[in-house]
Amino acid sequence: MNDLLEARLTPDRGTAAFVTREINAGELLGTLAGPRIETRNRYTIERDGHHYEPGAPVRYVNHSCTPNARWSGHELRALRTLQAGEEVTFDYTETESGFAAPFLCRCLSENCRNVIGDHSAQEANHSASPGASSAVSRE
Numbered sequence: 340m341n342d343l344l345e346a347r348l349t350p351d352r353g354t355a356a357f358v359t360r361e362i363n364a365g366e367l368l369g370t371l372a373g374p375r376i377e378t379r380n381r382y383t384i385e386r387d388g389h390h391y392e393p394g395a396p397v398r399y400v401n402h403s404c405t406p407n408a409r410w411s412g413h414e415l416r417a418l419r420t421l422q423a424g425e426e427v428t429f430d431y432t433e434t435e436s437g438f439a440a441p442f443l444c445r446c447l448s449e450n451c452r453n454v455i456g457d458h459s460a461q462e463a464n465h466s467a468s469p470g471a472s473s474a475v476s477r478e
């Protein structure tokens with residue numbers, strides 16, 4: 340059971356995960372406790388070449404091009420202080436080497452890449468956007 344996150348239905352983004360109290364930068368939000376499966380789906384998270392399907396509420400954490408959380412190993416941690424009730428997001432392109440199907444991003448951030456999962460567009464955007472490189476340090 341995870342009492343830091345709660346899943347709620349949103350009007351425009353399906354089910355999303357929200358923090359139930361203020362969270363400190365770096366605080367643990369959830370772990371990849373779900374089963375390891377062979378094929379990716381919309382809920383799976385890729386780590387070390389394997390796909391894990393986390394249970395609720397972690398499975399409902401949405402993508403954002405300007406995320407406030409990041410997977411480090413099998414732990415999802417806050418990138419900054421989160422206010423109680425704030426939606427938690429991470430950048431799906433930081434974990435996935437591919438996507439079952441490209442999807443339209445609705446994160447509305449000014450860095451939004453709009454279509455997520457179109458690999459050629461993603462690579463082009465990465466090399467073109469200043470500041471994006473510093474965000475990638477998972478190894």
Ligand SMILES: [Zn+2]
Pocket residue numbers: 403404405444445446447448450451452453
């Ligand atoms: Zn976006």
